[in-house]
Amino acid sequence: MLRNTAMSTDHAVVLFDVGAGQAKGSREFQQDRCTIIRPEQFPCKTNEKLAFFAIYDGHGSGLVAEHASKRLHNLLSKRPEFEKEDYVAAIKGALADEDALLLESFKNDSTEPAISGSTAAICLVNLTRGELVVSNLGDSHVIMAERDPKTDRPYHIRRLTEAHKPETPGERRRIEAAGGEVTIRNGIARLGDLQYKTPVNEVQDTGNMPQERHLSSSSSAVRGDFVSNKPFTSQRTLKPDGRYLLVIVSDGVSDRTDDVALIQHVMKLAMRGMRASEIAQEIATNSTRSTKSDNASCIVAMLDGQRS
Template identity: 35%
Template sequence: MELYDELPEPPRAPEILSLKAHVAERRGEREELQDAHTICDLSEECRPIVTNISRLAFYAVFDGHGGSRAARYAAHNLHRNLVKKLPRGDIGVVDKAIKKSLLDAFKLTDEEFLKQAASQKPAWKDGTTAICVVVADNVLYIANLGDSRAVLCRMNEENQKPTVLSLSKEHNPNQYEERMRIQRAGGNVRDGRVLGVLEVSRSLGDGQYKRCGVISVPDVKRCPLADSDRFVLLACDGLFKAFSAEEAVNFVLSYVQDEDSQTEDMVARYESACHRLANEAVRRGAADNVTVLIVQILH
């Protein structure tokens, strides 16, 4: 359920909110870290920037499988391809333009990686999920493939309790529409996996599954930021196998609001909370890689 779609549009923050990103990566029980991430400000690269937008930032987590090459490739190239696809100057409807640019950037990144993968001997079989957030001034645009997730922590002004807003929709082969697409393409779903192997129904890479209905078209959502928002959490499924979204948000808040941590400034507290959350996921038995990216909203 897309929680924020069912809430009234929040009052817009009057000024552009400052952001600070924190990231923590843990290998878990895997032999190698197959995750990758991107944190970058696209404002300068997109000059002349879209009219009426002064800040354009990009955050992403990629959860690789079958190797780390697809995740690393996406981390290096998805935002660059987004810059190529974004129109410049006065574009009319900003929302429509950014969403189309995200769709085009995912398509181009997938095509280019598959071309490179097919040229290898033997061909690379790597794939990756993707969860990315583009921040245009005070509006989030969220694009997702696979089972990584993004959530937003929004505080209730009256009781100072958090509301956890789900910003992304997961894609797995058991979902009706995903399964139907796979079957129409000639594939099948066994034990909750495409051909009994692949756990996700959308990804970048995975060339051997593209003929079976696995696509690289993300769901793209929009969410305006409000003054009551505290942070955005992006993470791979390794975190969410150990935490529910609500538990993860409350874990972070419990540390940043802890009186014992008052000697640290708020940026340092969020940095510590990010690493503590990743450590706790591993301690709870997350065998998968764990990548946690927190975008702190400074007030």
């Protein structure tokens, strides 16, 4: 397998290769965005070697996904929690900061952030210490597998993210507590969609809420975020003698295949000598071959412990 060594082996984890691929599918426009920030590109000075990968799946337009793809990693690096190496809190804070910027844009520039939005699936890797932090809003996902040191075959395949679906009991309770009602499909955690968030939804007239969103307001005087910007976030340590594969995908990919089949196909292509960017592009392209296909985006990253 060809590899592009991005780090020397004096760090806990080596980023050998990473790349992204996208396909528009049958949609008129590509509304997804991908961000790959290698250690030498990370937007702040630090003694730690950090990498950042993210997919933003836009809807309504690509405005919110584009905005987040250019700003979120910078917002992350400026958070006070980031300086304290509390990456979980820093990501949560950065997502809130991004929504605040979108609100300012709504107030001063354009109404578009109120009617468009984006999911987010994020990986922050501290290569120096071998720490991985994963966070997501909505239904874009991160799948991780370990790779056998001798054969490179994947095992221990698991999804590190959690889909935010309004029909789940916890999300339904949150929406109802905010003064909303779940009817068909609504309330998914996302950036943007400000018409469903405080303070914009406080001035929305119930009768003017877009019906295709299937969101309705209850008679409760309590109003809150129908759509949340609070992510599911987890943290784990990568072993110095382990080999890892990370695959980040929009729902245009994950809705077309299961995680095990996806990881096995990625590794089959890798063992043929394909680079991460080529693999990611093939995954995205294959996911959009059928009619009525969604935008598809994929990031593939290969990480090896220094003793592997």
